[in-house]
Amino acid sequence: MSTIAHTQKRGFAGTVWEYLTTVDHKKIAILYLIAGGLFFLIGGIEAMMIRIQLAVPNNDFVSAGLFNEIITMHGTTMIFLAAMPLLFAFMNAVMPLQIGARDVAFPFINALGFWLFFFGGLFLNLSWFLGGAPDAGWTSYASLSLASEGHGVDFYVLGLQISGFGTLMGGINFLVTIINMRAPGMTYMRMPLFTWTTFVASALILFAFPPLTVGLFMMMFDRMFGSGFFDVAAGGNTIIWEHFFWIFGHPEVYILILPAFGIFSEIFPTFARKRLFGYSSMVFATVLIGFLGFMVWAHHMFTTGLGPIANAIFAVATMAIAVPTGIKIFNWIMTIWGGKITFTVPMLYAVSFIPSFVMGGVTGVMQAAAPADYQFHDSYFIVAHFHYVIVGGVVLALLAGCHFYWPLMFGTMLSERLGKITFALFFTGFHLTFFIQHFLGLMGMPRRVWTFLPGQGLETGNLISSIGAAFMAAGVIIFLINVVNTQVKNVQVGRDPWKDGRTLEWAIPSPAPFYNFKQLPLVRGLDAFWIEKMEGKTEMTPAEPIGDIHMPNNAFAPFLISLGLFIAAFGAMYQVDDKPWAIPVLIIGMAITFGSMLYRSIKDDHGYHIHKEDLLDDADKGGTR
Amino acid sequence: MANLQSNSGDPKVNYEYRRKKSADEMRMQVITFTLMIFFTVLAFAAVGAGFSKWFIIPFVLLLACVQVAFQLYYFMHMSHKGHEAPQLFMWSGIFVAFLTILTFLTIIWW
Structure with missing residues (x-):
């Protein structure tokens, strides 16, 4: 293969096949997005269904059982299948x-990570159509989830297990990339x-x-294969699940918020035109x-x-995180201070993030006591607290990141006007929804109550x-x-569309060549492009001089490996019901x-080289300088 | 990678210097090997002498930890340059695992 094959226009089926087999980090980012x-x-x-049900007292929009399924799936979906993958998209x-770098350290693993996440998420959401979703809360505490009837919790356990493998692979991949593949001069x-926060989050x-x-394995064996890790009657201990879940679950919220901090730490210096304080x-x-x-x-x-x-130790440790x-909060404020500020949409999100997140942080310290x-x-x-930190921190960062990095990912610029309307509606709505919940x-x-009674002062709130x-x-x-409009118009905005890009990602042509850098750049300090x-x-x-570039071939195996687990x-789930086809399917x-996996191990795939001559030919075509 | 050779693989580096580094390396390996055998003898002796189990178990575990460190740092060359990231991640992992075990021993089975 040469560069020519990559610049040809593809048909629809060709595009789909390209994305099913891609190992290019830029395309995997779009898949994650x-x-x-x-x-x-x-x-x-x-x-929305939760809020409709709770809008008025004694509402019967959904039944109590369905309400439990909805809150469980809302939490699980938002944390595991929305927030984390969207951050992975930007990473x-x-x-x-x-x-x-020209790609991540293990492009094949990167694709595998995405497909595992996708099939895990698909499996979890298919529960809606196959006899009921999980209903034990997103924390799925053991006694409750062991008692849950039907296959809801099985979907939770198996779906999260599969998508969790994908996330773990993605994290390891980013770590290796950052440790080994920094350009010459790019010291830690x-x-x-954003790279730093990606590193720590990974x-x-x-x-x-x-x-x-x-x-999850213990839960799976307890529910599907008759073990008793959490079953008190069988000598187990239900608290073990809580510890395992939160040993994971607390770092998980930092996995979400640190990259969000990273995105804002890129936005503030760009639009304040100052080095990060x-x-x-x-x-x-x-x-x-x-x-x-x-x-x-x-x-x-x-x-x-x-x-x-134990309570005292953990309380003090928690407060220390403040x-x-x-x-960080003070550094961001000092970055803006005295800057030449432009209030673009990403900057609006970034500025409004500071007070929103601080409010969530303050209630966090209250609960730490x-x-x-x-x-x-x-x-x-x-509920108010964690929505303030997750929506006020992570979701604002995701929306800001969408606007900020859209030109990098797609070469087009989202409309600033519609973006500001989105911002106004979302930001107002967010505070309107969650501020009053503190008082409720x-x-x-x-x-987690599915309805409330009138006359207790809860109606207005x-x-x-x-x-x-x-x-x-x-x-x-x-x-x-806005997204549809922008993509239909497809106005290419070229390189460094914000004009004030500071870091290396704005230095490459737009749309980015699939090999990223023709020659690896020499980094001479923080904010290298600036x-x-x-x-x-x-x-x-x-x-480095222009030389051959080694590239990986596309692969379909990641899709198949994930499909097999799916x-x-x-x-695994239906063998519990003694269905005759279950074991063969497994x-x-x-x-x-x-x-x-065997095919992948046996086949020698050394990738291919882009030759120097083809790169020289590309010289005039790349970018819109 | 710098960590593939026991010292510099660069032929320009002084031959005498490399010989000296290798000799130092060898001496450390012999010393740690001797110590490890000695620790093993101590562990057997502690059990054989019939001390209380409240002494023997922590003592043997302590010796085991020291031996693991010797193994990693001298026989698997983790003391050399270029191992900073693996060290960081190994120790972090050990720390997290230790915290988990400590929790399970102290505040779960009360």
Whole structure:
């Protein structure tokens, strides 16, 4: 294959095949964006159903059982299938470019990670059509989930197991990429903050997902193969699940928020036209948050009865996290301070993120006080808190990142006007929905109730909350219109469309060539592209002569490996009912997976080279300089 | 990679210097090997002498930990340059695993 094959126009089927087999990090990023976006919409519809049900007292829009399924799937979908994959989309699209790499370290594994996530998520969501979704809450605490009838919780266990493998692979891949593939001159302390947060979040994935895997395996054996890890009657202990879940679950929230911090740390310097204030303290704070994130999980379990000593230790550790987070907040404010600010859509999100996230952080410190937590526990106060940090932090970052990195991923620019309307609707709706929930919680409304009675003072608050949710939905719809509009018009905006791009990803031509960098760039400091611009150059100084580039071939095996596990999961689940076809299906699925792995191991695929001559031919065509 | 050779693989580096580094390396390996055998003898002796199990178990575990460190740092060359990232991740992993086990021993089975 040569470069010519890549520049040809493809038909529709050819495009689909290209995306099914791609190992290019930029295309995998688009796959993550589409799949994550789809699950985000599904989770959003579930959220709307929750708010419709709770808009008025004694509502019967959904039944109690269905309500439990909806809240479970809303939480699970949003965390595992929407927020994390969407962040992975940006990590894939941006991080290799930011460090000056031609791809991630293991392109095949990258594709495998995506397809595992996708099939895991698909499996989980098929539960809606196959006899009922999981209904034990997104935390799926053991006694409740073991007692849950039907296959709902089995879908949860197997679906998350499969998608968890994918996430773990993605995390390891990013770690290896950042450690080994930085361009010449890109030392650790010159890495952009988004790369740093990707690095720390990937390390958290590496250490946090194995406990989840173990917990899910135990749950799977308890439910499907007759073991008794969590079954008290059989000598097990139901608390073990809670610990495993939160040893994973607390780092998980930092896996979500750290890349969000990273996105904002790129946006602030760009639109304030100033170097990020306190870069090294930002790096330090990121690493410290990652480190402390592993020592605080039991604050989710203060009311379990751990005893006063354990509660006190975890309370103090939790409060300590406010310190590095505070460092970050002040650094962002100082970055804007005295800058030449332009309020583009990403900047609007970034500026509004600071107060929103601080509000969520403050209620977090309130809950860290263990005695106070006995009052807050399982009330709407908790719901308000974690939506303030996740929506006010992560979702705002995702929307900001969509606008900010859209030109990088697609070569087009989302409409600023529609973007500002989305921002206004979403931001208003967000505060309208969740601020009042603090007070609902303090007034005694428990979380996860499917309805409430009139005359208890909860009507107005819940109605306001539901109206706010409608605003958020409207904002998301306008965003979708914006996306469709932009892509239909398809106005290519060229390289460095924000004009003030500071880091390496803005230095490459748009649309980016599939090999990213013809010559690896020489990095001479933090904000490498900005340094060159300040010296009147328009391009990076190359660090190597033009030479052959080694590229990986596309592969279909990642899709097949994941598909095999997807099929096998059905067999594993239905063998509980003694269905005669279940065991054969399990075996066939496993055969597909291991057969594809064997094929991959036996076949020698050394990839191909782009030759120097073809690269020289490309010289005039690349980009719109 | 710098860590593939026990010292510099660069032929320009002084031959005498490389010989000296290799000799140092060899001496450390012999010393740690001797210590490891000695620790094993101690472990057997502790069990054989019939001390209380509250002494023997922590003592043998401690010796085991030291031996693992010797193995990693001297026989598997983790003390050399170029192993910073593996060290960081190994120790972090050990730390997380230790915290998990500590939790399960202290606040689950009460």
